[in-house]
Structures are given as C-alpha cells and as structure tokens.
Amino acid sequence: MTAASTPSATTAKGIDPRGPRFTAGVVAILFLVVIGLALVGLANPAAATASLGLSIFNAAVFLWAAIRGVQHHPYGFFFKKVIRPRLKPPVELEDPIPPTFAQGVGLFVTVLGIAFFFVVGPIALVVAGAAAFVAAFLNSVFAYCLGCQIYLLLARAGVLGRKRPAAA
Amino acid sequence: MTRNARLTTFETMDAANVAIALAGLVLAATLLGVLHRTTQGRARSIPTRWKTDSRIVSIDGVALGERATLLQFSTEVCTPCKSTARVLDDLAARTESVTHVDLDVTHRPDLASRYRVLQTPTTLILDADGAIRARIGGAVRRDIVVAELQKVLEPQKVLAA
Numbered sequence: 001m002t003a004a005s006t007p008s009a010t011t012a013k014g015i016d017p018r019g020p021r022f023t024a025g026v027v028a029i030l031f032l033v034v035i036g037l038a039l040v041g042l043a044n045p046a047a048a049t050a051s052l053g054l055s056i057f058n059a060a061v062f063l064w065a066a067i068r069g070v071q072h073h074p075y076g077f078f079f080k081k082v083i084r085p086r087l088k089p090p091v092e093l094e095d096p097i098p099p100t101f102a103q104g105v106g107l108f109v110t111v112l113g114i115a116f117f118f119v120v121g122p123i124a125l126v127v128a129g130a131a132a133f134v135a136a137f138l139n140s141v142f143a144y145c146l147g148c149q150i151y152l153l154l155a156r157a158g159v160l161g162r163k164r165p166a167a168a
Numbered sequence: 169m170t171r172n173a174r175l176t177t178f179e180t181m182d183a184a185n186v187a188i189a190l191a192g193l194v195l196a197a198t199l200l201g202v203l204h205r206t207t208q209g210r211a212r213s214i215p216t217r218w219k220t221d222s223r224i225v226s227i228d229g230v231a232l233g234e235r236a237t238l239l240q241f242s243t244e245v246c247t248p249c250k251s252t253a254r255v256l257d258d259l260a261a262r263t264e265s266v267t268h269v270d271l272d273v274t275h276r277p278d279l280a281s282r283y284r285v286l287q288t289p290t291t292l293i294l295d296a297d298g299a300i301r302a303r304i305g306g307a308v309r310r311d312i313v314v315a316e317l318q319k320v321l322e323p324q325k326v327l328a329a
Contacts, residue, residue: 152280
C-alpha cells in the first residue's frame, strides 16, 4: 500500500473558477424562489405545485452537471459565452472535479426535498431548499468548497471513497 | 382547532412575510460564511488527551523531513488544496531539511480517521520526531505556517518569508 505523495489526478486544462461561482449564484437565487413559493404554498396549492416544478427543474440541472461534469453546466455555458468575454482572463484555472462533486450533493438534497414533499408537503421543499441555498450562496459569495467540508465525513462514514479496484 | 389555527398562520404567509423569511435566510447564510472564513487557516495545537497513535505521525511510504515536515491532507474534490500545496511546496523548498508531503486521502479514509482529518486541506506541522506540533484546517496562510514552523525549528531561522 503506497500512501505516496502523489498529487491528485488533474486534467490537463482546468476551468475558469468564476464559472462555477456564477452558476452557484443563479442556483442560489432559484432556490430562494423555490423556498418563497413553498412558503406561500403552505396555504396555496398552486404555489406549492410551482415550487415543486422548479425543484424538479433544479434537480434536472444538477443531474446534468453531475453526470456531464460542471464544465458542461447550462448556466456555465451562459457564463462562457456572455460574461467571460467581458472579464479579464482568470488568474488561474481550477480542476472541474470539486464543483462537479458539489452538483451531486445538490442533486441529492433536492431529490430528498422532492421525495418528502409527497409525504409532508411543501415544508419539505422549504427545508431542502434552505440547505441547497446556503451551500450555493456560500459557494458563490465566499468561494466555499463543499467537497472540502463533507467529502471526508462521508468517506469516514463509509459512504464514499472506498478504494477502487487496482485494475482501473 | 390547533390545525385551524396553524392554517390561519400559514394564510398570513403573504408576500411581506415571505420576503422577511427569505431575507433572514440570506442574512443567516452570510453570518455562516463570515464565521466559516474566520476558522479557516488558523493554527491549533493537539489536545494532550489524544492517543499517542494520533499524535505521532508514521505512515508507510511517507518520508519525513529531517527537521520538520509539512504534512498536507488533500482529496480530489478540494479546490483550495492546490493553492495550499503551492505555498507549502515553496516554503519547504526554501527551508533546509523541511519537507512538504501532499497526501491524497480520497481513497484512504482510514488515514483521515487516524489523524482526525475532517476537512481538506488539513495541514499538520511535524517536528523531527514526527510529532504533531500544530494543525491548520483549511487553506493555509503563509505567515501563519512560517510562524508555526519557526517554533518547531527554533533556534535556527526559517529562510522564508
């Protein structure tokens, strides 16, 4: 067993770190809308349905980005085409793996909210939406790195990170 | 009766109340972010109650520095690990007999557990015997690492800064 000091595998070319932060900002705003609609939806079924619909949309975007990689994120595409040309080039590029991991976590939380909606009602979308909002907001505004904070907790709990077969 | 009372509260969830709730959430998230930022990069010492096993570092395949080691724990899903590696690499290169080791524990949760690593990057500053003298959670700040390294290397000077 080598616990050697090998740097983690990095892709040859990275992504502009501002892309995922822009994306997270859009996601944060969408989750504020989800929460707002769900709160109104506690008494108003139409608003609850709208909140559910937007949650499903958010989950679909998370799913896409988690599977294809954050470099193929639809909002990231907007950033690349419209915003990035107006900015200075980035100081450094970053690995797409950490933000892609965060998309998977976002997907999990959003799907959990959708599932519990059918059990406990719109309050599930408020709770899940708040969790997703906080993570996306911190990422966008404070460059918070979700993978840094929760990956090892999950790995230590045995959920992630078991050694892959050596013949990879 | 209770149910009716609750429904009434919900019905008062008008636009103004929803706006207040959302503003509260944004404020809470901002406070969390500020709090989180202040905890990152701080150097702490190891509680004496920890078992010797988790106070002295000895890992197969990891060669420690002659006078001190900057042992960094990283994972693949960690963006600030790269900038931390750059700072520590540079410090080790400028300081005689000090080594920087960047340990990828993506598939080694056992090591993360043994040294109680909860987040990445986590940096342990080890003395010549491999004993942990300080630990830094989150992206490192160069001045803090230099100060901690200085304590380990006394009385010799760190050639960095």
